[in-house]
Every structure is written in structure tokens, then in C-alpha cells.
Amino acid sequence: MAFAYLATASVVAAVLAITRRNPVHSVLWALALFVHVAGIYLMAGAQFLAATQIIIYAGAILVFYLIILMLLDWTAEGAAQRYGAHWVLGVAASLGFIAVMVFALRSSRALAGRQPQINLWQPSVAEFGVKLFRGFAVPFEVASLILLAAIVGAVVLARRKTPLAQGTGTRSQRNP
Amino acid sequence: MAVSLNSFLLLSAVLFGIGMAGFLTRRNLILMLISVEIMLNAVNVSLAGFSMHLHDMGGQIFAVFVIAVATAEVAVGLGILIALQRSRPTAHIDELTQLKW
Numbered sequence A: 001m002a003f004a005y006l007a008t009a010s011v012v013a014a015v016l017a018i019t020r021r022n023p024v025h026s027v028l029w030a031l032a033l034f035v036h037v038a039g040i041y042l043m044a045g046a047q048f049l050a051a052t053q054i055i056i057y058a059g060a061i062l063v064f065y066l067i068i069l070m071l072l073d074w075t076a077e078g079a080a081q082r083y084g085a086h087w088v089l090g091v092a093a094s095l096g097f098i099a100v101m102v103f104a105l106r107s108s109r110a111l112a113g114r115q116p117q118i119n120l121w122q123p124s125v126a127e128f129g130v131k132l133f134r135g136f137a138v139p140f141e142v143a144s145l146i147l148l149a150a151i152v153g154a155v156v157l158a159r160r161k162t163p164l165a166q167g168t169g170t171r172s173q174r175n176p
Numbered sequence B: 001m002a003v004s005l006n007s008f009l010l011l012s013a014v015l016f017g018i019g020m021a022g023f024l025t026r027r028n029l030i031l032m033l034i035s036v037e038i039m040l041n042a043v044n045v046s047l048a049g050f051s052m053h054l055h056d057m058g059g060q061i062f063a064v065f066v067i068a069v070a071t072a073e074v075a076v077g078l079g080i081l082i083a084l085q086r087s088r089p090t091a092h093i094d095e096l097t098q099l100k101w
Helices: A002-019 A023-043 A047-071 A087-107 A125-135 A137-158 B005-025 B029-054 B058-087
Strands: none
Touching: A002 A023, A002 B005, A002 B029, A023 A047, A023 B005, A023 B029, A047 A125, A047 B029, A047 B058, A087 B005, A125 A137, A125 B058, A137 B058, B005 B029, B029 B058
16 A cells, blocks of 8 residues: 555656646656655665665755755746657557566566566665675775766856966966 | 555556656656656556565665665756756756757
8 A cells, every 4th residue: 555655646646747837846856756756765675775876865865855955046947848849659658668568567477477576575675785885895996986976977068168277277376 | 553565566667657747747857857757656666566566675775776776866957957047047958959950
């Protein structure tokens, strides 16, 4: 029952997130979606994943989106066209994707026969940490490299390039 | 209480389809990025479901890596958006045609 509520709420929140005209409303509906998805992770026994989802997605990423939305000027956005000219094709493609996935689920013999057995597997966060740092230590370090590259890239992209600051040094050094 | 793997996969497929529809139909750059986030979340749901079904921690660990990559993608994507905003004050994708020939 809890899963049914979480699934319905996430689908509704996702649909609202992609159809609202105001980008701030969309971001807030996406926040509702991410919180409900965290509940779904809990039902799958992934406690650490649920906590990460709340902290990273709801806490960091969506706040970042909201800051960008408030930083920029969106007065022209209300008058702009909400959907592209080929929105029918886009919706048809996504409905086709869902239909193919449902067909694959129904026809998969490996999954169709399985009844929902009592799930005895209750993994702990400690187990997750041991597995992450023993078996996946190298991918973990690679992920930190990716994040470092993203931080540097974001700073370089968002930096204001004045003629004086271009090239060497910072602006304060060249322009006292 | 046990939930079958099929319900996780069905929910994942529906959420991915919604994100895909949003990415293909919306013309606002920020909304397209949010649609990408919805799709990444949908994939994470199926990873968590498989992890539960197979009693294997690997799915959850992979989902955490997906979240890390999604964070990097958001940082770079919004950095590009700010850089674009300098030259052209819009997030409307139809007006960003500098790279077209």
C-alpha cells in the first residue's frame, strides 16, 4: 500500500514537473518527486541511497536550480512557447518507450513467474560501506576525479570574462 | 512487506517515459535539465529494485555513482546556462542557434 502511494505520487509529481509553465513550480514539483523516490528506495532496502537522495537531490541540486532561476531574468519566459512544434512526436516516442518496456516486462519469463516473496534481505548501511570501500574503491576515487573536473569546469564556464582578466592572473591583480 | 520487482521496473519505465517526454517537448533549457534528472532517477529506481531482488549490494552502489555523475552534470549544465545568459538573455532552446550552419 505504501508503495502504491509512493509510486502514484511520484508519477503525478513528475507529470506536473514537466508541464508547469513557471520554472519555479516545476522545480518544486521535482522536489516532491525526489522525496517520494527516496521513500521508494527505502522500500527497496536502500537506506543509504534514500539519505543520499534527500541530501544531494533535494538538498543540493534543486537548491542550485532555484538559485539559478532567481539569478537570471525570466520575464520573457511567460510569453515564450511552452512546448516545441513537434511535441506530439515527443509524447508519442515516450509512450512508445513505455509500451515497449511494459511488453518486455510481460514477456520476460525470468520475471513473470516470480511471486513477491517475503523479503528477508535487510541490508545495513555498514554493509553498504564495506562493499563500497572494499570492492568499489577505484570507481569511488574515479567519481571524486569526475566531481573535481566538474567543479573546475563549472567555475571556468561561469566566470565573467572581462578583457583585462582574460589571459593571465585575476582581475584584482591587473586592475587595482 | 514485500514489493515485487515488476512494480519497481514498471514505475521506473513510466518515470523514464515522463522524463523523456519532458526532454523532447519542453523548450526551456532548465526544464530540459530537470527532465534529465527525472530520467536518471527512474534508472536509479530500477537499480534499487534489482538490488533488492538479487540480494546484491552492487545495484545500490551503482546508483550512488549515478547520483555523483548527475551532480557533475548539473554543475556543468548550469555553468553553461550562465555562460549562455551573458551573450543572449534567454533559456529558450529555439533561439540558441549560434552553432547552427
